Amino acid sequence: MATNYSAGRMPLDEQVIARAGRRVSWGAIFAGVVIAVAVQLLLGILGTGIGLSMVDPVEGTTPGATGFGIGAGIYWLITTVIALGAGGYAAARLSGVTEKFDALSHGLVVWGVTLILTLYLLTSAVGGLIGGAFRTVGSVAGAAGATVGAVAPRAAQVAGIDARDVRQEASAYLSDAPNDPAQMTAEQAQTEIARQLPALAHGGAAGQRAENRIVDVVAAQRKISREQAQAQVTRAKAQFVETKNDAVATAKSATDAAAGAAAGTSFILVLALLAGAGAAAFGATTATRRRLR
Template identity: 80%
Template sequence: MATNISNGFAPVDETRLGKTATRLSWGAVFAGVVIAVAVQLVLGILGAGIGLSMVDPVEGTTPGAAGFGIGAGIYWLITTVVALGAGGYAAARVAGVHERFDALVHGLVVWGVTLILTLYLLTSAVGGIIGGAFRTVGAVAGTAGNAVGAVASAAPVAASAAGVDGQDVQEAARDVRSEAAAYLSDAPNDPAQMTQEQAQAEIARQLPALARGGAEGQQAESRIVDVVAAQRKISREEAQAQVTRAKQQFVQTKNEAVATAKSATDKAAGAAAGTSFVLVLALLIGAAAAGFGATAATRRRLH
């Protein structure tokens, strides 16, 4: 009877070489993230030093803002690719994976964790983020404010038709209720009996209704015409013609201001959309770099 002698080792064909215990090693991923962040910081500091060395206000050779911004964006993209590629390679190498898919997963996880960590660090700087947001909103609000200012500046045009000082009308329009109460508490209803100050307050009081239009606007326009005719001592037809011209100028100025504000808003929205698309493309390139670096570190199986 034959006996099998064993030296205590399993046959070679029964061993399972090259297979890790788990498909994903979080320790390796953490190592890859640390390396990616460290490389990104080092290259970022190096880029800042290079950029500052190009600033020479004495000689006047400082690059323009547009060219400087494009160069900084390209450099940031290159450093991101290098950092994530190194992080993905390190994670897959430390994990000792033998499957390209496992290596790719390690690289993508390194990319995702690095992205989340970066977003967390950015959002934790609450002051800087809020300051940047308010500066952006302030720029849009400034454009709208300019439009409102242009519309308000058209108000003296209507007042000039009555032969009154436009500056006085602007001052009266700032607080139309209190001014109207002060001037019109005992003011006569007949425009011919009004003083110049009372006429100014009456025109200022009617301007908001005139701007709104409709039946209320028509009544306000008729009242302004009566005041103009009485103050200038001209016929009502002549006063109507002057007020109509002033109203047309007012509407034209308002429309131009609104169109300018809309154009500025459209440009800002377009720029924001373009920036978003570029950022998404950069993130995808970073993911590809991390995946490529990880798959390049795939170990071959031992046979």
């Protein structure tokens, strides 16, 4: 009985066995990642064009920031699903796998590699540019400060001025105001009150001395009795405390709102990533089902 052989052709069963020993095709995964990133970029540029076409400052029909942000988020989710679905389909199709689980694995790996690549590009490129800019500004500022610090004493020496004389002259300028509040000008009184406010806010014995000093200045400047000045200072303190409490409450409310928004954004981002993983897996299994047919 004669046996016929086909030269240069491998039987279908042997092809399946050869591919079964190779469960992961990194070349196909790389190709799927490239396709996913390319599709994402293409649709992102298209979405940017669509968004810019909606801006019409002349007619005043530009959508609001909230609606525009929601629309951009929905569009980003749709483009992510399409891009990862295409990448997963291409990876499973090019890998030559015949098992649904193998195709599913290829799709999920495409999703993971695309996610890691995206995060790497964002943190390395953008973060590197921003960090480099801040480092440059810091270096320039540090160099300028060091230069000024080195040149100032030398300039003073050339001019024949001692640093202690400069400090004494500055102290003289600062202590030029008379100690008696009745002899102070309006500007000197305001300066004195401003100088006492930190101690007043701190409280304690120093705060009580600062309050007494402010009361004396107010009474002398407005030419009223000390009791009337004390009442005015007390009302001012009460208004300051009320304003501070309102500011603290507003800050707490804003912090709570920001935390809630950040938590909601995190949940939405997780759902979007899971949707992308599902799209990559669905595209990969779809390619496998078509191959099996």
